[in-house]
Amino acid sequence: MQDLDGRIALITGAGRGIGAATARALAAAGAKVILTDLEAPVALAESLGGWALTQDVTSEADWETVMAFARDTAGGLDILVNNAGLFLMKPLSETSLADWKRIQSVNVEGVFLGAKHAAPLLAERASKWRGGASIINLSSVAGLVGSAGTSAYNASKGAVRLLTKSLAMELAPLQIRANSVHPGVIETHMGDEVVAGFSAASGMGDNETRVALAQRHPLGHMGDVVNIADAIVFLASDRSAFMTGSELVVDGGMTAN
Ligand SMILES: NC(=O)c1ccc[n+]([C@@H]2O[C@H](COP(=O)([O-])OP(=O)(O)OC[C@H]3O[C@@H](n4cnc5c(N)ncnc54)[C@H](O)[C@@H]3O)[C@@H](O)[C@H]2O)c1
Structure with missing residues (x-):
């Protein structure tokens, strides 16, 4: 669809679902892809001519290792897709503090750590591209509207939405864009x-x-995973060069009314 020739992309949680579809779509658009997950998605990475790494997004040490790999082996980084995430649906009364912390840790801290550790690397090559470097964070319709029984997940995805806007403000001088994607189900x-x-x-x-x-x-x-992967390829490419801090809602109209 878009030409991402020469770009290097990292996708977290790439072992299945939206992350796997995104890795396929970015590779099809010409990017070199680094796929990470709790278990390295070796077969998929090999089929895409990319790399697979084991990474827990809540571990700062893992982020350091993955960034060292991107710099030393892949040759840099142009696109970061913070996709790894966990869902939880439980009534408030049954949601333990441990549940709450687990969801915030993966869904919010994982995105914070990713942006923090990737930004220096993204900045190094950003001037090569008309649209600079790109961070794409997976939020959700659950980051836009509330629903009963999903308070921990809603809080985490709302945090991703606003974290993305702050990243956009802070990283714009480095020519790094940051946008959130809000899928329906x-x-x-x-x-x-x-x-x-x-x-x-x-x-x-x-x-x-x-x-x-x-x-x-x-x-x-x-929705289908390809619907979300298409939106992510757009945000990764120069076709979205003037978009940063925005919310791309891909929800079949769910939150339109
Ligand atoms: N599927 C939906 O309906 C939907 C809707 C809105 C938003 N999203 C968001 O899209 C993203 C992807 O969702 P999906 O539907 O593909 O989910 P999924 O459960 O199919 O895949 C998530 C992947 O993240 C990985 N993961 C979980 N914890 C991790 C950790 N600590 N470190 C590294 N990887 C970890 C899992 O191993 C898995 O491969 C998530 O952020 C999710 O919140 C999904």
């Missing part, structure tokens, strides 16, 4: 967790819940 492992969570809360069966969730998207269905 997408058909992935996490999408199944969303269905199971709403199913348990409503007492409806999974199939009925799936239909109800599909209908909450005015376009009439849940």
Whole structure:
């Protein structure tokens, strides 16, 4: 779709779902890709001519290792996709402090650490590209509107939304853009967790819940990983050169009304 020839991209949580689709789409657009996850996605990385690394996004030491790899082996970094994330649906009364901290740790601290450690590397090559370097953070419709039973997840995705805007302000002088992406419910492992969570809360069966969730998207269905990967490729490319600090909502119209 867009020409990302010569660019080097890092995608966290790239072992499956939106992260895997994003790695495929960025590679198809010409980027060299570094895929990281709790277990290195070796087969997918090899099929894309990229690299696979083991990384826990909550570990600062892992970020240092991954950035050293990007610099020394891949040749630098132009695109960071902070995609790794966890979902939680539990009533407030059943949400433990440990639950809350686990969700904030992966969904928020992981993004903070990624931006902090990648920024120096992104800055080194940013002037090579008309649209500079690009950080893309996965927020959610849950970072825009609330819903019952998902307070920890909503708080984390709302934090990603505003963290992204501050990154945009602070990193603009370095020609690094930062934007957030806000998917509706997408058909992935996490999408199944969303269905199971709403199913348990409503007492409806999974199939009925799936239909109800599909209908909450005015376009009439849940999203596909490729819908999100396409948006991320756009934000990674020079076609979005004047976008920073923005929220790209890809939700089939769910939050339009
Ligand atoms: N699927 C949806 O409906 C949906 C909707 C809105 C936003 N999102 C967001 O999109 C992103 C990707 O979601 P998905 O649906 O592909 O989820 P998924 O559960 O299918 O995949 C998430 C990946 O993140 C990895 N991961 C989890 N914790 C990690 C950690 N500490 N360090 C490194 N990797 C870790 C997992 O191993 C997994 O491969 C998430 O940030 C999610 O919150 C998803």
